[in-house]
Amino acid sequence: MSTTPERPQYDAEVPYRGEQPYGMLEDLVIPQALDLDCDERLWVPQAPDVTFRPLLLSVSQGYFVNILRVRKTGILSRHRHAGPVHATTLKGRWHYLEHDWWAEEGSYAFEPPGDIHTLHVPDGVEEMVTLFHVTGAYIYVDPDGNPVGVEDVFTKLEAARKHYAAVGLGADYVDQFIR
Template sequence: MPHVQDSKQPTPDNQALAYRGPPLPNVPSDVVVPDIFNLTTTDERLWVPQSPSVWFRPLLLSVSQGYFVNLLRVRKSGILSRHRHAGPVHATVLKGRWHYLEHPWWATEGGYAFEPPGDIHTLEVPEDVEEMVTMFHVTGAYIYVDVDGNPTGVEDVFSKLIKAREHYEKVGLGADFVEQFVR
């Protein structure tokens, strides 16, 4: 019968010791963005204007993998956009609620939604919501489309990076401020 070690006795593998081997090659550094759920004390300069009453706050801009993670803040009701996803999207609602005209479900505060590649939908924020904030993890691009599905614009990690760089320069944080989010 194999010997089973008493889990209360420390072993080299479960002691509070940091890894001491060599780092793996080409591994980028971690990205840590503190206090993202505290939506009331945020420095407004961190929010990048996307359109009137719509801002995003980058958390991770993965140019090497073609995805981005950001907070989207909307302070208006009505139709935000109609778009198609080139890749999967994960959404976690931090404040408010929203839905897609094409689907029966609602994304509500504290909820999670998965949107598959190829899904086309029209995002609406209802009139009784003063502010909506959602964390989106977007792989690939949003392809903005008209009501018939004809492309009208594209948004991806590269357009987010350019917009953030320009904004941070304009508000005095410096264009290179965005580099902390780029991997």
């Protein structure tokens, strides 16, 4: 006698036959999203030796998901988070001068809103690559916390549009990442 109940009919391997909710956005699937050796034109310049590859630009909810690639050592930026940040390190290592922990290949970090820190890539790291999910904005600050710049989904979108137009992919190439 089996103790496993039979699967109910609603759980059968039959796709949903109804309509999706009105106004629902389409799924976004990016094949080979973690291919770090992809077409170089997909990497958007952010600063000297710093590029990003957008994966999702949520203009309706104010967040973005991108892969940040840094090919230099030293200080990358000092910033404050307006919202939560999730980071998964894919290659290399980095840390914040204000904290004791290190983000190394394969690690995950959660950064709470309001946190102010200085991102540092140590000597010996040829390339640091991290997938970031950023809600809200980075507010770049000087050592005393005075704002000196801002980065959010809209600045990322504009930078990507300009870059993709300049490298021949077309400004509208970035539209596939907008949700």
